[in-house]
Amino acid sequence: MVEQAAQMIVHGEAWTIKDLFVLPNEYVYWSIQIVMYPYMTGLVAGAFVLSSLYHVFGVDRLREIARYALVFSFALLPVAMMPLLLHLQQPLRGTHVLMTPHFTSAISAFGIVFMTYACIVGAEIWFVYRKFIVDSVVRLEAQQARKGLDGLLLLIYRGLTLGVRDVSPEALDSDHKAVRFLAGLGIPVACFLHGYAGFIFGSVKANALWMTPLMPVIFICSAVVSGIALCIVSYAIFMEIRKWAARHGKHWLLPDALAHGKHAVDAEHLRGVQQHEVTMTARYLLIFMTLAITLELLDIIFRGYTAVKSWDILRDVIYEHDFTKIFILQYGVGNLLPFAILLLPGLTVRRAALASLFVLFGVFMMRWNVVIGGQAFSLTFDGFMHYHLPVIPHDLETFKEGLMGALLVIATPFVIFYFLNMIVPAFMEDKDAH
Amino acid sequence: MRRRDFLRTAAVFVSGASVSLSALEFLDPGKVLAAHPQLRWAFLVDTHKCVGCGFCVKACKIENDIPLDANVTRTWVERYVIKKNGETVMDCPKGALDGYTSKLLDQGKSGKVLVPDKEVAQAFFVPKLCNHCELPACVQVCPVGATYQTADGAVLVDRQWCIGCGYCIMGCPYGVRFFHPVERVADKCTFCYHRISKGGNTACAQACPFGARRIGNLRDPDDPVAKTVLNQRVGVLRDEYGTKPHVFYLGLNKEVR
Numbered sequence: 001m002v003e004q005a006a007q008m009i010v011h012g013e014a015w016t017i018k019d020l021f022v023l024p025n026e027y028v029y030w031s032i033q034i035v036m037y038p039y040m041t042g043l044v045a046g047a048f049v050l051s052s053l054y055h056v057f058g059v060d061r062l063r064e065i066a067r068y069a070l071v072f073s074f075a076l077l078p079v080a081m082m083p084l085l086l087h088l089q090q091p092l093r094g095t096h097v098l099m100t101p102h103f104t105s106a107i108s109a110f111g112i113v114f115m116t117y118a119c120i121v122g123a124e125i126w127f128v129y130r131k132f133i134v135d136s137v138v139r140l141e142a143q144q145a146r147k148g149l150d151g152l153l154l155l156i157y158r159g160l161t162l163g164v165r166d167v168s169p170e171a172l173d174s175d176h177k178a179v180r181f182l183a184g185l186g187i188p189v190a191c192f193l194h195g196y197a198g199f200i201f202g203s204v205k206a207n208a209l210w211m212t213p214l215m216p217v218i219f220i221c222s223a224v225v226s227g228i229a230l231c232i233v234s235y236a237i238f239m240e241i242r243k244w245a246a247r248h249g250k251h252w253l254l255p256d257a258l259a260h261g262k263h264a265v266d267a268e269h270l271r272g273v274q275q276h277e278v279t280m281t282a283r284y285l286l287i288f289m290t291l292a293i294t295l296e297l298l299d300i301i302f303r304g305y306t307a308v309k310s311w312d313i314l315r316d317v318i319y320e321h322d323f324t325k326i327f328i329l330q331y332g333v334g335n336l337l338p339f340a341i342l343l344l345p346g347l348t349v350r351r352a353a354l355a356s357l358f359v360l361f362g363v364f365m366m367r368w369n370v371v372i373g374g375q376a377f378s379l380t381f382d383g384f385m386h387y388h389l390p391v392i393p394h395d396l397e398t399f400k401e402g403l404m405g406a407l408l409v410i411a412t413p414f415v416i417f418y419f420l421n422m423i424v425p426a427f428m429e430d431k432d433a434h
Numbered sequence: 435m436r437r438r439d440f441l442r443t444a445a446v447f448v449s450g451a452s453v454s455l456s457a458l459e460f461l462d463p464g465k466v467l468a469a470h471p472q473l474r475w476a477f478l479v480d481t482h483k484c485v486g487c488g489f490c491v492k493a494c495k496i497e498n499d500i501p502l503d504a505n506v507t508r509t510w511v512e513r514y515v516i517k518k519n520g521e522t523v524m525d526c527p528k529g530a531l532d533g534y535t536s537k538l539l540d541q542g543k544s545g546k547v548l549v550p551d552k553e554v555a556q557a558f559f560v561p562k563l564c565n566h567c568e569l570p571a572c573v574q575v576c577p578v579g580a581t582y583q584t585a586d587g588a589v590l591v592d593r594q595w596c597i598g599c600g601y602c603i604m605g606c607p608y609g610v611r612f613f614h615p616v617e618r619v620a621d622k623c624t625f626c627y628h629r630i631s632k633g634g635n636t637a638c639a640q641a642c643p644f645g646a647r648r649i650g651n652l653r654d655p656d657d658p659v660a661k662t663v664l665n666q667r668v669g670v671l672r673d674e675y676g677t678k679p680h681v682f683y684l685g686l687n688k689e690v691r
Contacts, residue, residue: 008501008503008504008615009615010504010505010506010612010613010615011612011613011615011618012613013505017542017543018542018543019541019542019543019544020541020542020543020544021523021524021525021526021541021691022542023510023526023562023609024505024506024507024510024526024528024529024609025506025507025510025603025609025610025611025612026609027612029600029603029604029613030600030604084599087599087600088597088598088599089596089597089598089599089600089613089618089619090596090597090598090618090619093578093595093596093597093598094597096577096578096580096595096597097577097578097597100578100579100595101577101578102576102577102578102579104573104574104575105574105575105576105577105601106575106577107575107577107599107601108577108578110577200601203575204575204604204605205571205605205607205675205676206571206604206605206606206607206675207604378609379607379608379609379691380524380691381691382522382524382691383542386543
């Protein structure tokens with residue numbers, strides 16, 4: 001035991017248990033943060049696609065949730081990068097990927113795709129909120145005595161106008177056009193951002209489970225599913241908070257009430273909007289879910305039917321070792337159950353939110369089963385590796401690549417969203433807006 | 435000459451000269467040599483000669499500063515026991531750092547198993563190391579170019595530039611890569627590049643008491659390794675991945691993974 005304690009622990013050893021014939025250097029090197037990475041990117045891409053449904057295809061019924069989804073997508077964006085930095089053994093060298101990309105690698109495109117996407121979402125938000133920003137500057141400048149916070153807001157809004165204060169009908173009209181263009185451009189880029197995350201896995205020829213050209217497409221579909229589901233859940237929750245805040249006059253939770261006075265927000269009205277938006281969005285969720293499940297099942301059926309050399313070990317992993325995780329948790333709880341909940345007549349907000357929670361869990365399990373499941377078997381095809389998620393951290397590594405690190409990643413977008421929402425109110429209802 | 439005329443003449447001359455000069459190619463001696471290298475390192479493993487003593491593993495770890503007690507290694511030796519009923523049992527405890535001194539086969543979580551002597555049809559050892567592939571998957575997937583291939587075929591890692599993403603570890607079909615526990619960057623066998631490029635031998639080949647491991651130059655027709663690869667029936671590991679590995683095996687069984 002003393003010898004054990006003195007032994008040098010190598011990366012991956014803390015959470016990997018080897019069974020049967022596994023090569024000496026094999027560990028679960030890509031752990032929970034690499035599960036979080038495609039999950040968070042998927043949420044970003046999915047939320048954006050949802051917002052584009054309204055902006056590009058003119059699905060008018062999604063107007064309110066579309067604006068929220070856009071802002072939330074922007075709040076999620078920096079978090080897509082976070083798991084990667086937490087995962088890197090040399091996080092301070094992370095910028096090398098941007099500075100000296102080696103273009104034969106799928107990861108090297110990350111910087112370019114990510115930045116392009118960030119610019120598009122940022123620009124779209126700017127065009128959507130330009131009138132609001134200019135109005136806010138005018139409103140705040142008109143105030144005689146400004147409190148500290150208002151002064152700060154004025155400073156931010158002045159900066160955000162970028163020196164343009166033209167809100168004539170012609171200018172607003174060109175804003176509309178710009179938004180539609182950017183939203184249209186954003187869809188392929190969002191799909192690329194996430195499809196390429198799928199490509200990172202799908203192109204690893206050494207990994208029998210990952211290597212399939214379907215991987216990017218599966219990732220895109222499940223991304224849209226999870227993004228829409230998160231928007232439904234968080235929209236429902238935030239609207240509850242807003243209703244509560246509107247009733248109790250907690251204006252620090254209601255940026256639009258700060259801007260337009262408390263009459264702008266009415267609890268009864270909010271309930272109506274919430275019901276309408278959530279049930280509408282749930283319909284789109286169903287469509288994308290069907291697509292995602294079809295592709296995933298196609299992948300498994302194809303593997304079983306062609307039964308190449310690796311199928312022996314994959315069958316063991318899929319039908320025995322990971323049976324609960326794949327068929328019970330991912331397909332059962334994550335797909336079938338929400339399907340049933342959403343299809344039953346008389347959909348309410350709570351039921352849609354509950355179903356969406358299951359969907360979010362299901363997509364997370366899908367990421368888990370791909371990333372961890374892909375490392376559950378040895379390159380020898382004759383051994384297994386079991387992953388044990390570090391729950392209580394005892395050093396930096398088990399914090400970063402453990403439950404705590406994952407929770408940190410999940411919590412961050414909500415913190416960012418709180419502040420972002422203060423500047424560009426995501427729930428603002430504006431009949432003239434985009 | 436007027437200034438205007440001078441400028442015009444100069445412009446005509448420069449553009450004319452640059453067109454004709456562009457036809458010339460400036461030769462970089464390094465590039466020429468790389469296109470027709472005199473040297474292509476390759477490795478030959480004679481599995482018939484390996485006894486599983488593990489001296490190579492120990493020598494490699496000491497030579498290349500891989501902590502002896504860390505459960506990662508640049509080279510290792512696998513043990514295969516094929517039973518009379520066709521079943522194969524394999525193990526590789528600690529990469530065979532301490533050699534195979536017990537008949538018990540280490541099956542990880544499933545414990546240790548003993549195959550009775552009378553059930554054994556054949557048993558042998560297979561040393562493994564980086565294959566220094568001609569088309570290395572690890573070099574392809576490295577997002578920053580920290581892993582690279584030299585003109586003479588060795589695949590190396592730049593410890594100053596590796597970001598530690600682990601993509602190369604995932605991309606390698608042979609499991610030869612790992613994170614160095616002290617340097618915290620990707621690490622792998624270099625064919626002892628620091629020794630062979632000065633005319634020396636690899637640490638593992640030097641430590642092998644039976645000559646089961648040999649490094650050689652495939653481009654030299656008189657090189658014993660090159661001769662063996664050319665004249666005898668050698669195999670490589672997992673060629674289905676298209677990486678063109680350059681570690682050749684004499685006496686490779688179909689059971690070897």
